[in-house]
Amino acid sequence: MKEKRNLIIAGLIIGLISVGLVKAGNPANMGFCIACFLRDIAGGVGLHRAAIVQYVRPEIIGLVLGAFAVSLVKKEFMPRGGSSPVLRFVLGFIVMVGALMFLGCPLRMVLRIAGGDLNAVVGLVGFAAGIAVGVFFLNQGFSLKRTYSLPKVEGMAFPALNVGLLLLAVFGTGLLLFSESGPGSQHAPLAIALIAGLVVGALAQRTRLCMVGGIRDLLLFKDWTLLSGFLAILVAAAVGNMLLGGFNLGFANQPVAHTDGLWNFLGMATAGFGSVLLGGCPLRQLILAGEGNSDSAVAVLGMIVGAAFCHNFGLASSGTGSTANGHIAVVLALVVLVVIAVTNTAKAAQNAKVSSSQGK
Amino acid sequence: MTKVDARGRSCPEPVLMTKKALASGENTYEVLVDNRTAVENVTRFAKHQGYTVSVTESEEEFTLSLTK
Numbered sequence: 001m002k003e004k005r006n007l008i009i010a011g012l013i014i015g016l017i018s019v020g021l022v023k024a025g026n027p028a029n030m031g032f033c034i035a036c037f038l039r040d041i042a043g044g045v046g047l048h049r050a051a052i053v054q055y056v057r058p059e060i061i062g063l064v065l066g067a068f069a070v071s072l073v074k075k076e077f078m079p080r081g082g083s084s085p086v087l088r089f090v091l092g093f094i095v096m097v098g099a100l101m102f103l104g105c106p107l108r109m110v111l112r113i114a115g116g117d118l119n120a121v122v123g124l125v126g127f128a129a130g131i132a133v134g135v136f137f138l139n140q141g142f143s144l145k146r147t148y149s150l151p152k153v154e155g156m157a158f159p160a161l162n163v164g165l166l167l168l169a170v171f172g173t174g175l176l177l178f179s180e181s182g183p184g185s186q187h188a189p190l191a192i193a194l195i196a197g198l199v200v201g202a203l204a205q206r207t208r209l210c211m212v213g214g215i216r217d218l219l220l221f222k223d224w225t226l227l228s229g230f231l232a233i234l235v236a237a238a239v240g241n242m243l244l245g246g247f248n249l250g251f252a253n254q255p256v257a258h259t260d261g262l263w264n265f266l267g268m269a270t271a272g273f274g275s276v277l278l279g280g281c282p283l284r285q286l287i288l289a290g291e292g293n294s295d296s297a298v299a300v301l302g303m304i305v306g307a308a309f310c311h312n313f314g315l316a317s318s319g320t321g322s323t324a325n326g327h328i329a330v331v332l333a334l335v336v337l338v339v340i341a342v343t344n345t346a347k348a349a350q351n352a353k354v355s356s357s358q359g360k
Numbered sequence: 361m362t363k364v365d366a367r368g369r370s371c372p373e374p375v376l377m378t379k380k381a382l383a384s385g386e387n388t389y390e391v392l393v394d395n396r397t398a399v400e401n402v403t404r405f406a407k408h409q410g411y412t413v414s415v416t417e418s419e420e421e422f423t424l425s426l427t428k
Contacts, residue, residue, distance in 0.1 A: 078420065083368075143369070147369075213371070213372075216372065217372065280371075
């Protein structure tokens with residue numbers, strides 16, 4: 001019960017901070033968007049050249065360092081890794097392809113719904129469908145295999161990279177590419193964005209908040225606990241938007257969104273399915289990476305590279321709609337997800353047989 | 361008593377492994393995990409199934425004793 005209460009409180013705070021970040025300068029319904037922000041960072045360091053989505057988002061750095069600091073204090077900083085790292089890189093890549101088809105990570109999907117964007121409701125249905133497919137494979141024994149303890153310095157590497165990125169954003173802006181127009185040019189002041197990230201990172205670390213885990217646990221165990229955080233974000237952001245005039249119900253003319261229902265559905269289905277196989281949504285991967293989890297750090301790197309590919313190869317959607325290249329990429333991504341799911345499920349069954357025949 | 365070794369597994373796998381083991385309907389189980397999220401999730405699940413849970417911690421490992 002205490003867990004659920006804490007999740008609801010954290011969710012309400014995160015929802016309000018998200019609305020506040022939009023007020024402070026972020027694009028509409030984009031107080032937080034892990035996919036969009038990692039995409040902007042990829043552009044900021046020149047991994048892609050889409051001029052309207054380039055910026056080093058301090059929120060991401062804050063999320064990682066907030067989780068890092070709290071996990072150190074609470075003695076939960078545990079460097080771990082070695083659970084199918086390359087597959088996790090590919091899964092991170094694929095989650096990004098799906099998210100940029102829809103134009104948002106699961107967290108921004110909730111924030112879009114809270115802004116009245118009904119396209120995001122279509123995305124949510126696809127997201128839940130993708131999670132249901134992933135849950136099917138989990139029940140069949142899908143596993144990316146176990147992790148192992150690693151040296152402290154391995155777990156410190158990803159937080160250290162974020163410190164480096166922050167120093168670059170403060171002192172080395174001449175080296176970075178920052179958008180002069182479009183979503184990348186709209187951002188809250190650096191200090192506000194960084195503090196918002198730190199607070200949300202700390203809250204998400206304590207509560208294990210996860211957009212994918214919420215729906216997954218409901219389907220697997222009939223457990224509403226994690227989902228309550230997700231619902232609290234929705235309520236707080238919707239109320240905040242209504243009070244500040246950011247609520248606009250409908251499909252058409254939604255900010256940084258398109259109305260292509262089929263591809264909104266399939267994009268989030270891809271993101272949901274891929275995230276279940278990873279064990280958590282993009283936000284959760286960032287938090288775990290902050291806690292020293294190398295596997296999650298690799299997944300985040302996969303997302304960043306995936307975002308660069310999405311813009312270099314014209315896969316990402318824009319306000320004007322989805323692209324033919326993007327459609328092909330999402331279909332291919334779904335095929336790869338099924339291959340990863342099937343091969344890692346069949347192996348688990350085989351291993352079990354082998355060990356039982358050896359009498360272990 | 362059945363033992364479940366979920367060390368190295370990240371969620372939701374420890375809970376799924378526990379769920380599978382609990383299907384045998386015994387009164388006591390021991391679940392080994394190595395991260396706090398797994399401790400919380402397995403504890404929550406076991407309590408829902410009517411078990412009382414006690415946790416002992418030793419060197420980055422946790423032993424959960426489930427009793428009905």
